[in-house]
Amino acid sequence: MPLNTLPVTEGLRLGAAFETVPGRAAPAGPHAGAVAVVGLGYVGLPTALGLLAAGTEVIGIDVSAQRLAAIRAGNVDLLPSDLERLARFDGDPRFTLTDDPAALARARTVLVCVPTPVDQHLAPDLRALRSAAATVVEHAVTGQLLMLTSTTYVGTTRDLLTGPLTERGFTVGEDIFVAFSPERIDPGNADHTQDTTPRVVGGTGRQTIDRAVDVLSRTASSVYVLDSPEAAEMTKLWENTFRAVNIALANEFADNCRVLGLDPIPVIEAAATKPFGFMPFYPGPGVGGHCIPCDPHYLLWQLRAERVTSPLVEAAMNNIASRPHHVVRRVREALGERGRPLTGARILIVGMAYKPGVEDLRESPALEIFDELARQGARVRFTDSMVRAAHVAGDIQESLLSPQTHEWDLVLVHTVHPGDDLTWLDDRDDVLDATYRLDTVAAKETL
Numbered sequence: 001m002p003l004n005t006l007p008v009t010e011g012l013r014l015g016a017a018f019e020t021v022p023g024r025a026a027p028a029g030p031h032a033g034a035v036a037v038v039g040l041g042y043v044g045l046p047t048a049l050g051l052l053a054a055g056t057e058v059i060g061i062d063v064s065a066q067r068l069a070a071i072r073a074g075n076v077d078l079l080p081s082d083l084e085r086l087a088r089f090d091g092d093p094r095f096t097l098t099d100d101p102a103a104l105a106r107a108r109t110v111l112v113c114v115p116t117p118v119d120q121h122l123a124p125d126l127r128a129l130r131s132a133a134a135t136v137v138e139h140a141v142t143g144q145l146l147m148l149t150s151t152t153y154v155g156t157t158r159d160l161l162t163g164p165l166t167e168r169g170f171t172v173g174e175d176i177f178v179a180f181s182p183e184r185i186d187p188g189n190a191d192h193t194q195d196t197t198p199r200v201v202g203g204t205g206r207q208t209i210d211r212a213v214d215v216l217s218r219t220a221s222s223v224y225v226l227d228s229p230e231a232a233e234m235t236k237l238w239e240n241t242f243r244a245v246n247i248a249l250a251n252e253f254a255d256n257c258r259v260l261g262l263d264p265i266p267v268i269e270a271a272a273t274k275p276f277g278f279m280p281f282y283p284g285p286g287v288g289g290h291c292i293p294c295d296p297h298y299l300l301w302q303l304r305a306e307r308v309t310s311p312l313v314e315a316a317m318n319n320i321a322s323r324p325h326h327v328v329r330r331v332r333e334a335l336g337e338r339g340r341p342l343t344g345a346r347i348l349i350v351g352m353a354y355k356p357g358v359e360d361l362r363e364s365p366a367l368e369i370f371d372e373l374a375r376q377g378a379r380v381r382f383t384d385s386m387v388r389a390a391h392v393a394g395d396i397q398e399s400l401l402s403p404q405t406h407e408w409d410l411v412l413v414h415t416v417h418p419g420d421d422l423t424w425l426d427d428r429d430d431v432l433d434a435t436y437r438l439d440t441v442a443a444k445e446t447l
Contacts, residue, residue: 033057033107033108033109034056034057034058034059034106034107034108034109035051035056035057035058035059035107035108035109035110035111035215036058036059036060036061036103036104036106036107036109036110036111037051037058037059037060037061037111037113038061038062038104038110038111038112038113038114038132038135038136039061039062039112039113039114039115039128039132039150040060040061040062040067040068040071040097040113041062041067041113041114041115042077042185042187042290042360043113043149043150043183043185044060044062044111044113044114045060045071045076045078045082045086046078046079046082046185046194047111047113047149047183047185047194047219048060048095049078049082049085049086049089050085050194050195050218050219051215051218051219052085052089052092052094052095053085053219054218054219055218056094056218057094057095058094058095058096059096059098059103059104059106059107060095060096060097060098061098061099061100061101061103061104062097062099063099063131064099065099068097068098068099071086071097072090072097074086074087074090077187077188077358077359077360077386079188079189079190079193080190081190081193101135101138101139102139104135104136104139104140105139105141107144108143108144108145109144109145109146109147109211109215110136110140110144110145110146110147111147111149111215112129112132112133112136112146112147112148112149112150113149113150113183114128114129114131114132114150115128115150115290116128116129116150116151116152116290116294116298117290117294117362117363118293118294118297118298122297122300122301122317122321123297123301124152124153124297124298124301126152126156129148129150129152129156129160130160133148133160133161133164134160134164136161137160137161137164137165137168140165140168140170140176142170142175142176143175143176144176144177145176145177145178145179145208145211145212145215146161146165146176146177146178146179147178147179147180147181147201147212147215148160148161148179148180148181148229149180149181149182149183150183151182151183151236151237151240151291151294151295151298152233152298153233153237153298153299153301153302154230154233154234154237154299154302155230155233155302156180156233157178157179157180157202157229157230157233158229158230161178162178162229165178173204173205173207173208177203177205177207177208177211177212178203178208178229179201179202179203179208179209179211179212179229179232180201180202180203180229180230180232180233181199181200181201181202181212181216181232182200182232182233182235182236182239184197184198184199187289187355187357187358187360188355188356188357188358188360189357194219194220195219195220195221196221197220197221198220198221198222198223198224199216199220199222199223199224200223200224200225200226200232200235200236201213201216201223201224201225201226201232202225202226202227202228202229202230202231202232202233202235203228203229204227204228204229209225213225236295237295237296237298237299240291240292240295240296241295241296241299241313241316243281243291243292244287244292244295244296244313244316244317244320245312245313245316246279246281247281247282247283247284247287247292247316247320248315248316248317248319248320249281249316250264250268250281250282250283251283251284251319251320251323251326252319253267253283254283254436254446254447255326255447258446258447263436263446264283264436264446265282265436265437268280268281268282282436282437283436283447284323284365284434284435284436285323285324285327285365285366285369285414285434285435285447286320286323286324286327286365286368286369287320287323287354287363287365288353288354288355288360288361288362288363288364288365288366289354289355289360289362289363289364290360290362290363292320293320293321293363294363296313296316296317297317299313300313300314300317323365324365324368324369324372325372326447327365327369327412327434327447328369328372328373328376330432330445330447331347331373331378331410331412331432332376334410334430334432334445335409335410338409338410338430340409340410342373342376342377342378343376343377343378344377344378344379345378345379345409345410346378346379346381346406346407346408346409346410347373347378347379347380347381347408347409347410347411347412348380348381348382348383348400348403348406348408348410348411348412349366349369349370349380349381349382349383349412349414350382350383350384350403350411350412350413350414350415350416350422350425351366351382351383351384351413351414351415351416351417351420352364352366352367352370352382352384352387352390352399352414352415353366353384353386353387353415353417354366354415355415356415356416356417356418357386357417357418358386359386359387361387361390364415365414366382366414366415367390367392369412369414370382370390370392370393371392371393374392374393375393380392380393381397381400381403381406382397382399382400383399383400383401383403384399384415384417385399385417385419385420386417387399403424404424408430409430410430410431410432411425411428411430411431411432412432412434413425413431413432413433413434413435413438413444414434414435415435416435416437416438422438422440422441423440425438425440425441425444426440426441428441431444431445432444432445432446432447433445433446433447434446434447
């Protein structure tokens with residue numbers, strides 16, 4: 001019997017990986033039916049398109065009319081493959097876009113894919129998730145599977161779905177089903193698409209797991225099953241905290257290399273030749289996006305409520321939070337070495353997005369770097385081939401289209417998108433490379 005048709009038993013369920021065929025058609029029968037995707041951002045929209053490609057009817061729901069209009073116009077930040085899918089499904093009767101939550105009642109499965117950022121005090125900002133979960137519970141109907149995918153604290157699924165559904169009179173696991181499956185989408189990375197990435201799911205009861213595996217296997221290479229939503233919630237926190245700790249270590253070792261007169265990149269790549277016990281992580285100007293700067297704080301926030309500390313994680317997050325300040329300090333030092341004060345200095349930041357290949361500015365270190373440099377009196381501009389404008393230093397500033405025609409006292413390279421032509425930097429001796437990867441510029445410094 002093929003693995004993807006194995007029945008889920010109590011003995012098989014815990015720690016079982018169900019191999020699936022990427023993009024296989026959604027089955028007819030007891031698990032057929034529309035899937036509602038609540039939240040059509042960097043996770044929800046690719047998820048919806050993957051389900052459509054697998055033959056599933058999709059109801060896409062978002063509270064933002066502006067976002068829905070952008071999707072209909074195809075003016076969204078997606079991988080080329082997903083942009084092709086979006087164009088192909090334009091006008092397809094199986095793809096509904098709406099801001100009306102009443103449409104949830106038509107779905108057999110509901111996936112919640114809304115952002116879970118942190119606030120200015122690094123505490124979880126659960127407003128979007130609480131609102132979405134409350135809406136899903138309000139419109140829930142008998143027989144639905146409701147599945148959270150947003151990264152959050154351990155117990156969220158129980159608090160926001162299981163408890164409120166029980167209060168409404170449902171019996172979870174019998175007449176309605178609840179699970180948690182953390183998203184694993186890496187925006188802008190074509191090497192790790194949904195179709196080639198395993199998923200994890202946590203739920204209680206055979207029918208819940210059967211239903212969840214059926215839906216997830218339409219867009220994942222395999223599904224690994226845990227026996228509770230809480231275990232799956234912790235899995236996501238562990239994944240991203242692991243990355244945060246190792247990025248902080250890479251930043252610290254890069255600083256140590258500079259003190260000792262070494263380039264950290266060859267050292268990292270040499271260490272990576274070891275076939276066991278080492279995974280390469282690379283230094284940079286800081287960490288942005290919706291995962292690393294935010295997710296570990298959900299764990300730390302929850303532990304503080306239990307009067308428990310996690311010193312290693314706290315140290316790593318402090319390192320990450322302070323990295324933009326380190327960049328500003330290095331800018332000041334580099335200018336000082338040229339006899340130029342920071343006040344009044346003309347500084348260009350190359351690349352404002354938080355990572356190559358995306359338009360995403362969320363939590364980008366470049367925003368904080370720009371603001372701090374401006375507060376200290378520098379005259380700062382930016383250029384980015386993917387970001388048209390950014391809200392910095394209290395105003396909206398547009399990307400410079402021809403930065404090489406301006407005079408600069410220092411050029412800070414923050415993000416380099418695929419295909420960017422930076423040959424105009426080749427002859428400059430005032431380049432500070434925060435990516436550690438700018439091999440084409442000979443006369444440069446790193447952080």
